């Protein structure tokens with residue numbers, strides 16, 4: 001429950017909805033996953049407006065964030081659909097079997113009905129620029145874990161080529177070497193295929209974003225297997241799993257202005273009385289509104305459109 005003092009603009013979708021016939025079997029940081037007994041090996045993935053920062057899910061939401069993430073994922077999946085299979089079936093509530101009509105409008109834009117894939121438990125992280133944990137690692141060791149990169153680079157510097165720095169898919173993701181990734185994937189050929197496909201998607205998306213004045217600095221992909229075929233699962237190149245930067249505003253050595261929840265993180269960092277444990281502190285209205293606007297901005301720039309349904313603020 002929100003306290004009376006919580007932001008009045010916190011009208012976002014918190015999740016946890018009870019849908020008759022559907023079993024809410026997993027509550028992630030952002031997504032709620034449901035199964036239905038009539039539809040084995042499929043699931044309903046609902047992107048909520050929950051926001052996590054420093055691994056704590058905040059009490060407040062960013063209205064429409066889940067819809068924006070879903071919209072951007074849809075956009076990219078559509079771009080590559082001719083050659084990159086995905087697990088999703090539909091994002092149209094009317095096409096989801098056994099979804100009661102009274103939930104259609106509320107879930108429109110947030111839901112993805114998807115095949116439940118056999119998940120590859122490695123996060124495929126690709127980096128074109130130095131940022132975040134990659135930059136911290138480089139500062140500490142001069143490398144990107146086991147990968148050699150030139151000396152003299154700074155925060156946000158472009159890398160000579162896109163670097164693949166896989167991590168485990170766990171409660172706390174840990175960087176792993178490519179050999180460890182192959183072991184987790186279980187098959188060297190399949191691992192090589194994932195690597196190649198991820199680089200191809202990343203390359204095409206970077207070019208498309210660059211044409212719109214946006215740098216795709218890095219991203220994380222998740223893959224799964226469906227009937228023996230590799231498919232993309234989960235969200236795809238959203239501002240939650242990627243860093244997008246306005247190309248004109250990048251100054252090497254400085255922290256780039258990012259199209260994500262950096263505004264919230266900066267606010268949280270400014271607090272002296274929050275110990276980075278749940279529950280999160282109250283986030284002022286202005287921060288919520290600005291963050292929502294950043295998400296809307298990147299959605300409009302990348303996809304040329306916005307989710308059809310939006311909250312009344």
Ligand SMILES: Nc1ncnc2c1ncn2[C@@H]1O[C@H](COP(=O)(O)OP(=O)(O)OP(=O)(O)O)[C@@H](O)[C@H]1O
Pocket residue numbers: 027028029030031032033045087088114115116117118119222224233234235
């Ligand atoms: N088609 C799919 N088949 C199997 N698992 C999937 C599929 N699509 C998404 N997932 C999984 O569903 C979950 C979605 O939940 P959510 O995005 O909230 O993730 P999470 O629990 O916060 O974890 P993370 O922070 O690593 O994304 C993830 O664990 C993702 O791996």
Ligand SMILES: [Mg+2]
Pocket residue numbers: 028030234
């Ligand atoms: Mg996720």
